[in-house]
Amino acid sequence: MRTPPPAAPSWPYCAHSAAPSTDTVGCRGIHVPGYTSCLAHLTDADRTAYLTGLAPGADIDHRGTPFTQRLLNDFLNALRDSATGKPSFGTAWFDEAQFSGDARFDEAQFSGDAGFLGAQFSGPASFREAQFSGVARFDDAQFSGETLFGKAQFSGPARFGRAQFSDLAQFGWAQFSRNAWFNNVQFSGQARFQGAKFSGVAWFNEVRFSNHASFQSAQFSRGQQFSSAHFSGRARFDGAQFSGTARFEGTQFSGDARFDGAQFSGTARFDGAQFSRTATFTAVRFAGAPVLGPLACKEGVDLSGAQFGLPVTLEIAAREVVCERIRWESTATMRLRYAAVDLSHAVLAAPVAVTAHATPFSDNLGAEVNEDLLTGPARVKVNSVQGVDAAHLVLTDTDLNDCLFSGAFHLDQIRLEGRTFFAPTPTGWHRRGIRLTRWTRRRTLAEEHHWRAQTAGQPTPPPGRTPSPRHWRPGPHHPNPGPTPDPEDVAALYRQLRKAFEDGKNEPGAADFYYGECEMRRHDTTGTPKGERRLLWAYWLLSGYGLRASRSFSWLLAAMSLTVLLLMSVGLPTHDPDPATTGTLHRSRISLHTSTPEPALRGGWHQRMTWARTEKATRIAINSVVFRSSGQNLTTAGTYIEMASRLLEPTLLALGALAVRGRIKR
Template sequence: MSSISSKARQTQRTLAEIDAMNTTPPDWEHCGTGAGDADPVGCRGIVIRSTGRCLVHCDDTERQSYLDELSPGADIDLRGTTLGENMLDALLDAVRDTEAELAPRIGDAEFSEVVFTGDARFDRTKFTGDARFDRTKFTGDARFDKATFSDTAWFYETWFTGIAWFPQANFRGDAEFSRAWFNVDARFNKATFGPAVTLGPMTCERTLNFESAVFENSVLIFAAVRYVSCSKARFQEPSTLRLLHAQVDLTDAVLLHPVTVATGSDPYVRRVFERDLPTKMSIRSLRGVDAAMLLISDVDLRNCVFTGTHHLDQLRLEGEWQFATTSEVARWRSGMIPRRRSRRQVIYEERL
């Protein structure tokens, strides 16, 4: 009951923080539809052309005229607009590239403070300029399957209510997920990150999935999360995972340079991720990992699988780390009664 109540209180607090901005007019010329005493700002959607209204509240003729003027590679600025599934589909249809397997292609994409109602599907979309989703709210699933981000992808303080899908996404520029909130899972399996990136601080209610992801340069992953999978992930430069609460699976991860895995802390993630969970992160498996490239600090190793780990004798341990201990056993002297009892540290396999 306490964990459920904690989660409910936390969700209410975080939503209140995100919605607080609605009482302040945005920095752009906005639609204002529905403004009144109770809501002095009204619709926050940016006005399109000279209509004085956003894409949703303008009339059908104006909306169709706006869509007809779009072409593959066009810049799109829909800050503050509320977009349903049909409206987003129409928008992406207008920028589909007939010479690139009908994949949508957008130049600079400004979706900051947009509210996507229902699922938002950006599958295979090519963002050739900056892609901004700052303070955006996805009320359903957010799908960026096989999307390509050629420049910076901004997801600052973005709220993902459903599952965030980024499988096989290609980040060729910076990927900024600072203070992003994933209410369910964030799935980056088989994604490729080109430049050095910092993913976080961010929070995730369930799983951060980096299975088979490729990090071509250094990465810092900083998150409060329940479970992290880096199975078969490839770290090609020195990297760091600083995690709070997490259980981490590193099975068959490829470490070409030193990688640090440590319990991390940050005032933001502590404030927005209060849970009845152990603060210290734990590692579930190092099977198949080259331990010579691994530094572990302040980590719980009591249930970690070491079978199949390479160069285990070169594993570096720092800070406060934990192995399991045996039950108390008697130490004997020949022909005598037990002298004393003692414990010793053991790895997970010794307890099976």
């Protein structure tokens, strides 16, 4: 398809080199006043005369004019103020001008409006320390080489809409006193705005940064908008100050995004923002952000050391959310998806809720936030609450399989709501010498896993490999026993979490933590006396610390069976003894005496092991369970057997009933 020829400009143009068959327009440069050619195509004498007549501060109009480096230097020298040595312009129009070679407007002063709309800079362009007092228009300009606006001052509005920067664009420490428009700009090289000051609104909507972009220590006094912008490289906003509303709705960060030490005095809007790598907000201060997000991050969001001064809601879908030493001065709600959260040493001055959000987030317009960067289940894990005052912490529907609780304060006041998951014990059968054992199914803390893995001498799994469910999971310091919590420490954690469940009227939920507490006390060789450990061992063996009804009832059945067997063997007499009465006659008085002989056990085993004796022994054993005497004649051995059964068997029955009650109590 044939490209149509460019339209003729609206001003009187030079038309040099125009050809009817190929280029009907030719040179687009505007006529120099008093001539019929542009500045580039004047004769040497006419050009010299024109330049000689220019004075600093003059209004000039050289739209569409092609400037070589030499011509531009001669032109700037003609406008150079002898007192300051700087080029000085009044109103300057360079729309669609073409600059080949170096275009250096360093320290130039534009006291009126400056227009560079559609200008083309084939080589480096430099406006360092230039001063624009009026409107500075660079819309649709094309900068092919390095572009330098370092320390430039824009007293009026600055417009760079749809401009293209093919190489480095340097705006470091530039000052924009009014609004600055960079909408739809294409930065193919690095874009540097470090230290820039935007006193008006800064517009960067739909800007494309194909390389690294730096806004370090930049100041945005009245707000800025990066809505739908795209950062292909690294984006740096370290130390930036956002005094007004900071808008990053729909912004895409393909590289790392860093906001370390930034200050958001107003609202920070990241609705629908997409981070393909990490987003770092360390030591950031959010003074007026009621909502942060919803945003999606493929890797991790780092909020370490951040400060939130007002109530805030954070909506984040990310693989990892790091909140180490974060400080919440007011209430906060963290709604998360996919995330593993680290709350180590966070400071909570008011209630803070961490909640797993079941459905995808929606932005302020009701549109669903794109989560294509993330795959797998949206379960939220909490990895650590170490050093946290948990009195203000609420965890809802979270996975605590790997959560470290050691070092937390007021852990007994933490609130665990919804479906909370803890690490299970290893599965399957395990050999201990010649014995086969199987761990009781219960919820455990990560600290117990770490201690048992360390004491068992388990090898450290290779990096990136999921631990086997048949083994205890090693801790981060495995196999070093120093930083690994010992049983006394783990018992204290279980005790506090048990109280938290009990205070929440969740007695069944507290049962596993009581079991874990007793387990750790039983293995604690330093803080628990030996006698107490032996008592705990018996308590565990007979009833699983009063929490395993099947164990208690199994022992009860075994004890009753043994009682029946012993009574049949040595406790029940073969025949019931018959009382014998004897009397004496003394004068007219008769004295009678009745005696019952001791029950006797006669005969062999075939006489003792009968169904009738089995029924009688069973009745005696059952009576013993309910604290009743059987009323049967027993041998001396049988009497002691009954006494022992009346002591032991009701205890086992009570332990079984206690275990059942512990699982169903509300």
